Each structure stands twice: as structure tokens, then as C-alpha cells.
Amino acid sequence: MDSLHEQFIDNQWITSRSDIRLAIIDPYRETPLGEITRGDPSDVEAAVSAARRALPGWRATPAAQRGERLVAIAAGLERRRETLASLSSRNNGKPLNEARQDLDDAIDCYRYYAEAAAALGERQGRREDVGQPGLAAYRYWEPVGVAGLITPWNFPMVSSAWKLAPALAAGCTVVFKPSEVVPLPEQALCEIVLEAGLPPGVFNLLNGDGQGIGAPLSQHPGIDKLSFTGSNPVGEAVMRAAASGVRPVSLELGGKSPIVVTEDADLTLARDLVIAGICYNAGQMCSATSRLIVHERLADRLYAAVDDAMAELLPGDPLMEGITLGPLVNTSQQERVNRYLAQAEAEGLHSETPTPPMPERGCFVSPRLYRDVPTTSQLWREEIFGPVLCARRVTSDEEAISLANDCDYGLAATVVSGDLNRADAIARRLEAGNVWCNSDQLAPPQGNWGGMKRSGIGRELGQEGLEAYLETKRITRPVPR
Numbered sequence: 495m496d497s498l499h500e501q502f503i504d505n506q507w508i509t510s511r512s513d514i515r516l517a518i519i520d521p522y523r524e525t526p527l528g529e530i531t532r533g534d535p536s537d538v539e540a541a542v543s544a545a546r547r548a549l550p551g552w553r554a555t556p557a558a559q560r561g562e563r564l565v566a567i568a569a570g571l572e573r574r575r576e577t578l579a580s581l582s583s584r585n586n587g588k589p590l591n592e593a594r595q596d597l598d599d600a601i602d603c604y605r606y607y608a609e610a611a612a613a614l615g616e617r618q619g620r621r622e623d624v625g626q627p628g629l630a631a632y633r634y635w636e637p638v639g640v641a642g643l644i645t646p647w648n649f650p651m652v653s654s655a656w657k658l659a660p661a662l663a664a665g666c667t668v669v670f671k672p673s674e675v676v677p678l679p680e681q682a683l684c685e686i687v688l689e690a691g692l693p694p695g696v697f698n699l700l701n702g703d704g705q706g707i708g709a710p711l712s713q714h715p716g717i718d719k720l721s722f723t724g725s726n727p728v729g730e731a732v733m734r735a736a737a738s739g740v741r742p743v744s745l746e747l748g749g750k751s752p753i754v755v756t757e758d759a760d761l762t763l764a765r766d767l768v769i770a771g772i773c774y775n776a777g778q779m780c781s782a783t784s785r786l787i788v789h790e791r792l793a794d795r796l797y798a799a800v801d802d803a804m805a806e807l808l809p810g811d812p813l814m815e816g817i818t819l820g821p822l823v824n825t826s827q828q829e830r831v832n833r834y835l836a837q838a839e840a841e842g843l844h845s846e847t848p849t850p851p852m853p854e855r856g857c858f859v860s861p862r863l864y865r866d867v868p869t870t871s872q873l874w875r876e877e878i879f880g881p882v883l884c885a886r887r888v889t890s891d892e893e894a895i896s897l898a899n900d901c902d903y904g905l906a907a908t909v910v911s912g913d914l915n916r917a918d919a920i921a922r923r924l925e926a927g928n929v930w931c932n933s934d935q936l937a938p939p940q941g942n943w944g945g946m947k948r949s950g951i952g953r954e955l956g957q958e959g960l961e962a963y964l965e966t967k968r969i970t971r972p973v974p975r
């Protein structure tokens with residue numbers, strides 16, 4: 495068992511005032527992997543003070559030099575790739591290959607924002623026309639200040655990279671709170687930032703839960719910017735906290751994303767994209783395409799193909815090569831999904847998915863496709879966060895689009911079609927921040943990520959991800975003769 499993880503403030507490990515410890519559990523072996531402190535508001539106070547002290551120095555550091563530190567962080571992650579992937583797989587339950595993919599995505603993200611930092615340095619003081627003779631304006635970008643960053647458990651190292659890399663590139667100092675459910679992979683960042691030569695107070699990590707750390711952090715007046723990824727109820731609480739002091743807030747929240755399949759789609763491609771969209775990470779994805787909307791002419795064949803593919807998944811020890819379905823992250827997530835399965839039974843929903851032989855231990859849920867689910871069903875409308883797919887058949891693209899958009903969320907969508915122009919026409923009308931046509935759910939660092947409607951506010955990744963941590967300043971003055 496790993497040791498107790500406390501607070502990393504000012505480049506040192508500090509003992510929390512809280513004496514409550516939270517056990518970190520391996521969801522396959524159902525054994526403890528370590529412990530973290532629950533955290534205490536006094537930890538937030540100390541971390542915010544450290545970040546405030548470090549801010550003037552870090553914001554004055556040339557952006558290209560900040561970028562060099564990000565390159566060093568990427569290198570630190572790369573050196574530990576295999577160890578961290580195993581740890582992530584054990585803590586989260588995701589198959590090892592998925593954890594490796596997470597590490598690669600995180601490394602790419604730090605490298606991308608290293609380049610973005612260098613480019614930011616180059617564009618400072620850009621001269622702009624003001625339409626008045628003898629006058630010119632000069633544009634500068636400054637860090638927002640101290641950023642409070644809060645992440646969930648489903649994509650360890652990735653959700654944090656999407657916030658830490660742009661925040662540090664922008665010149666913000668940070669107080670980062672990983673999820674208390676899967677905090678272990680991110681602990682390595684503390685050692686990595688030391689190796690990378692980040693000055694004390696630039697990066698602070700607070701372990702703990704929502705009460706011990708999350709709420710006090712989002713309410714702390716010394717935090718200038720909040721960036722939160724997680725559930726909608728907590729996102730709303732963070733947004734309310736941000737209202738005090740009129741502080742900017744970025745929110746990456748839930749989803750109930752559609753996958754639209756037209757009748758001319760390639761059946762194998764459609765099946766594979768449907769399966770990846772609901773079974774990757776055991777369906778614990780904000781962007782899970784959990785509503786299948788398929789043309790009636792393909793529906794029965796696709797339903798059968800998806801059922802077969804679900805039954806062929808290989809559940810088991812996520813650390814074993816070849817395993818394609820890991821356990822859910824913990825028993826409470828398993829119970830939550832099982833409640834939806836019980837609800838499906840109560841609603842009389844129809845499923846023909848065979849149950850694959852499940853391991854005798856671990857928080858597993860067997861994947862399920864429910865056919866022709868009424869739109870009034872709780873399962874059709876609510877985010878389940880497990881390998882549970884609801885399907886409906888439609889007779890036209892028009893009907894598919896309106897069904898897809900009849901949803902409170904707007905995070906992502908997939909379109910599968912034999913005709914790319916048709917796919918594009920559908921994609922253009924879907925209310926979602928990301929739409930993939932005949933493609934896997936890619937989220938490269940140069941792209942953007944975020945949702946419409948209740949899926950959130952703002953965008954991560956790409957240039958927009960950097961802007962989220964910057965303030966723009968314009969200085970107008972006479973042009974020197």
C-alpha cells in the first residue's frame with residue numbers, strides 16, 4: 495500500500511490540519527491502494543498564499559521560459575509513462591492501454607502549451623491601428639492571476655493537463671485539487687514540477703474532498719479564476735462561488751451525447767463507433783455517446799451487431815493486456831448504474847444484450863443496449879456514466895437531428911454515414927461542442943473541448959484553452975515620431 499498523501503504547497507509536502515483520511519481503493523481488487531487527507535480550509539489558505547506570493551515572479555518570467563518548464567514536465571511524465579499508466583489503471587479501473595493513451599494525451603498537451611507559451615511571448619505588444627492619425631494601440635496578454643483548478647476521476651492526468659498546461663503557460667500560478675476518488679496518478683506531478691524547476695508556490699496540489707478542499711477553494715477570495723470539470727450540481731455550486739468577486743469561471747460538465755447513424759452507414763464502422771462511444775472507460779466519459787439514433791432501415795442489424803460486440807468485450811483485470819472492459823471506478827458508481835438498470839426494468843425497457851461472463855470480484859457492470867427507449871424514460875434523458883446505451887429508430891435525418899437536440903446537454907456527438915456531405919450537414923445542425931463524423935472521439939491539444947447548453951461554459955484545449963487564463967490589455971498612445 496502506498497503512503498499517506500497530504501498537501502504540496504510551496505514545493506514541499508505539508509501535513510494537513512485535518513486528521514481525517516480517505517482510503518483510495520483499487521476497484522478491481524477491492525483493496526486499498528493508499529490514503530489521502532480529507533483536507534482542511536487552512537490548507538487552502540496556505541496554498542492560496544503560496545500561489546499569491548509566487549505570482550509576480552512567474553508572470554514576469556518570459557513566456558518562452560515558462561514553456562521550457564512545460565517541456566520538462568512533459569519529459570518527466572514520459573519517463574514515468576509506464577509506472578503512471580499502471581497506477582492510473584489500478585486506481586481508476588481502466589484497461590492499461592486506455593491509461594497509456596491518457597498519459598500520451600497529457601504529454602502532448604504539455605508540449606502543445608509549451609509552444610503556445612512561446613507564441614504568446616512573441617505576440618505581446620502587437621501594434622494595432624486605432625483609426626486616428628498619430629495614435630496607435632498595443633495589445634498585451636496578462637495572466638488572470640491565481641487559478642483554482644478542480645478535476646474529476648474519469649481521465650486522470652488528462653483533465654489536469656488540460657488546465658495546468660495552459661494556466662502555467664499563461665503565467666498563472668495554480669492551486670490544483672485532483673479528485674479524491676482517483677488522486678494517485680497526479681501525486682507524481684509534485685516530484686515532476688520539482689525536477690522541472692518550477693519556483694515554489696507556482697504549482698500547489700491539495701488533496702481532499704469537496705467539503706475539505708473543493709468548496710473552500712472555490713470560495714476563497716484569493717483565487718482569481720476557477721476552472722472546474724465534474725458534475726452539474728457541483729459545477730453550479732462552483733459558479734455560485736465564482737459570482738462572489740465576479741471571478742471568471744470555466745465549467746466542463748456532464749453530457750448525454752447522441753450518435754446518429756444513417757441507413758447508408760457502414761455497419762462495421764457504425765458498430766465500432768457505437769461500442770467505443772459507450773464502452774471506452776466503461777462508459778464513464780462525459781462525452782459518452784449514450785443515445786443511439788439510427789435510421790429504421792439499419793436499426794435491427796445495428797442493434798444485433800452492437801449486442802454481439804458488447805457480449806464479446808473481455809472484462810477482467812485492467813492491468814492485463816487484452817482486457818477491454820474494466821470495473822467501474824468504485825462501488826458507489828456501480829450502485830448508481832445498477833439503480834438505472836433497475837429503473838429500466840421498472841419502466842419495462844427492452845434489451846437483448848447477452849451478459850458476458852463477469853469476473854467474480856470488482857465493480858463491474860455488464861454493458862447493455864436498450865432498444866427503442868421512450869424519450870420520456872429517465873435512462874434516455876439522464877447521464878448514467880456507465881456502459882448503458884439507449885437507442886431509438888428514426889425515419890429521416892430531420893427527425894434524427896431534432897431528437898438529438900432534444901436534450902439539456904450539448905457536449906459532443908458522433909455522426910456515422912455513407913455520405914460525408916450528408917454527415918456534415920447533420921453535424922452542422924447538432925447542438926454540441928464537438929461532433930465527430932465517421933471518426934473516433936479524438937481530442938488533440940490543438941482542438942477545443944467544451945459544451946453547449948448545460949454541458950458547460952468556455953472551451954479547453956487549443957488557443958481558446960489558453961485565452962481562458964489570460965486577460966487582454968490594450969494601451970493606446972501617440973506613435974513616437
Ligand code: NAD
Binds near residue numbers: 644708710723729747
Ligand atoms: P464531481 O462533481 O462529484 O467531482 C468533481 C470534483 O469536484 C472532485 O474533485 C470533487 O472533490 C470536487 N467537489 C465536490 N464537491 C465540491 C464543491 N462543493 N465545491 C468544489 N468542488 C467540489 O464529479 P465526478 O463524480 O468526479 O465526475 C463525474 C462528472 O464529471 C460527470 O458528470 C461527468 O460528465 C463530468 N465530466 C465532465 C467532463 C467534461 O469535459 N465536460 C469531463 C470529465 C467528467
